[in-house]
Amino acid sequence: MKSAERRAQVLAIAAAVFAEKGYHAAKVDDIVQRARIARGTFYLYFEDKHALFGELIDGLLGRLRTAIRRIDVAAPEPVIEQLRANVRRVVALLFEERALTKIMVSDAVGLDPGFDDKLLSFYGQVRSVLEGSLSEGQRLGLVQPCSPQLAATAVIGSVKEIVYQSIFGRLQVGVEEVVDSLFACYGQSLLR
């Protein structure tokens, strides 16, 4: 148990270091020094730097997957509320895990074909959920006729950019504000 804790601690420290310096600038030394472990110990816990990074990304993607629940049109809760809850959970998680979010959007992209696949596959899954909901919504006459694929992609992009700007840029917003704004934008039409 002690070992698992230590591992988790190193993982958290590594996330912070990666977020601070970026994957390449973050040296294994930086991590072990901050974690107060020996260099060799690092390799006792992790295959290598790359694998540790992968674990961080996988962890975040897993938690994001958990946060996103398939919309159930038959459920008592209205579809739009289910969607809103999904978005809220995702945004809340990303805002909570700033370090992991940062490395996901700025370091994992283009680092490696493997990571690109991982991310693309994740975004594909999310898009598939959204596309399903939108198609269903169109079938029920709740959603405007348009390409569900592109619309889903656009929504994902909106969330990513708002999160990205609030982490890197000067955008100062809270979770509720983001969710409300997204639904204000998409919910009634930006341009009438």
Place this chain on the structure above:
Amino acid sequence: MKSAERRAQVLAIAAAVFAEKGYHAAKVDDIVQRARIARGTFYLYFEDKHALFGELIDGLLGRLRTAIRRIDVAAPEPVIEQLRANVRRVVALLFEERALTKIMVSDAVGLDPGFDDKLLSFYGQVRSVLEGSLSEGQRLGLVQPCSPQLAATAVIGSVKEIVYQSIFGRLQVGVEEVVDSLFACYGQSLLR
């Protein structure tokens, strides 16, 4: 003049190599070998690898800035058409310059505080243009009441994600399709 051509050629080859392998995995050797120049010649044309990369990014950002024109509400052309033309030019440029686009979204982010600033500043400018148009639109009753800042960010994110997915992912779309879809999404309301 021959020299300028050679320089441009190396620049183009470097863009391709960076797009293929990523900034860090792309070695100066890869570039010079493909360009069929000696390693020393590379440093005759460019300060170093970093500076060459910066030139590529600056070039694309410059062309993007040129593609984005401030919306003129007093012009005879409808505001929405001006907006559409902006989006079309941007998307067309990004689709045309796939290699540069790829390195901008996947390598320039988090590479360096300098590059992050560069990108953030660019996105800030674009957002400012969009925000202005949205605010003006709201004043004229053409745009739904919502945070212009977040809405603008959302729109930028939509464009980025669609472009990103069509370059990295499996999204197979053309320029017109993207523009139409964006306006279908935002133009009449995604959810009724």
Place this chain on the structure above:
Amino acid sequence: MKSAERRAQVLAIAAAVFAEKGYHAAKVDDIVQRARIARGTFYLYFEDKHALFGELIDGLLGRLRTAIRRIDVAAPEPVIEQLRANVRRVVALLFEERALTKIMVSDAVGLDPGFDDKLLSFYGQVRSVLEGSLSEGQRLGLVQPCSPQLAATAVIGSVKEIVYQSIFGRLQVGVEEVVDSLFACYGQSLLR
């Protein structure tokens, strides 16, 4: 303790390599190959080639400073004997440390403003000691009237040249012979 020994060993080997090839011609590779360590190990022990060289020079200058003791006119031992002991210790040290002496006179000069300062400052200190003794000697009527500054410089030069010639050149002399000759030259005029 093992590590300190290894470090000292590398230092000694480096001194020999520098003496043999000169600072610039001596490659880090030459040193590590002779020391039978990996290239990376070198940088574990020393900041870089320059710093290692600096350490060698500092070490010799330090030992030379220790060898030179301020003349005490009030001491029971005659001033001239104190002076002779100083010269003997210096010459003996330089003869003993041929490699270090060689790099000090042939590589450290003009290598770097920092090294020039270091050497100049050392020679300045030695000259100051000698000047003091000469001035005191003149006050006591033991030394011929002449510029103590130039005389001190001349004496230093004599020692340097004799050592230099006996290391580089064909001058085959021993410590005692050098000391005796110096005092034979200077002993009846400079010192009355």
Place this chain on the structure above:
Amino acid sequence: MKSAERRAQVLAIAAAVFAEKGYHAAKVDDIVQRARIARGTFYLYFEDKHALFGELIDGLLGRLRTAIRRIDVAAPEPVIEQLRANVRRVVALLFEERALTKIMVSDAVGLDPGFDDKLLSFYGQVRSVLEGSLSEGQRLGLVQPCSPQLAATAVIGSVKEIVYQSIFGRLQVGVEEVVDSLFACYGQSLLR
């Protein structure tokens, strides 16, 4: 003739650059830029950087050799005055050619076995002249009994050090002062 002038000019500029930066830090580029010639032109005039440097050193050594004249005991001018004239000419030349002097004492030493031989052979010649004079002086009872070889070396070292200190260090002296001081130091003991 134009070409010879140009060559001489490049030579002079190179001397200045070498004196300023040292042999290794002085790049061929620095020289050609200051001389306002193309890089290729440099190699039209000189074999290479090393040969140019050699020419500078050879030139100074040649002029020094000219300045040093063999003492003629049979001449009407007293031996001591002949010696003094020699020293005066040498010191005057070195003070006049500070750049060349600097590179001779700080760059040529230990640069190359070839240069070391060159310098050693020069100093050997000078020493031989001095030794001859001192031996002759001893035979005539004009000079104290001591090792002519070591005495000659000491005198050479004195001159070198004074010149070195007045170029690199803070020693501010004129030619006459140097000559006078040297003869004050050596003049009453070495020379009876």
Place this chain on the structure above:
DNA sequence: TATGAATGAGCTTTCATTCAT
């Protein structure tokens, strides 16, 4: 389980020299 000294492949960059014009 933990350590940290040792490793060495591999990188970017420099610069004296060449050679087609």
Place this chain on the structure above:
DNA sequence: AATGAATGAAAGCTCATTCAT
């Protein structure tokens, strides 16, 4: 004679990883 773009060998240094203790 003059040019300067091109060359490429060679150097210093880094850092992820290994392994003897």
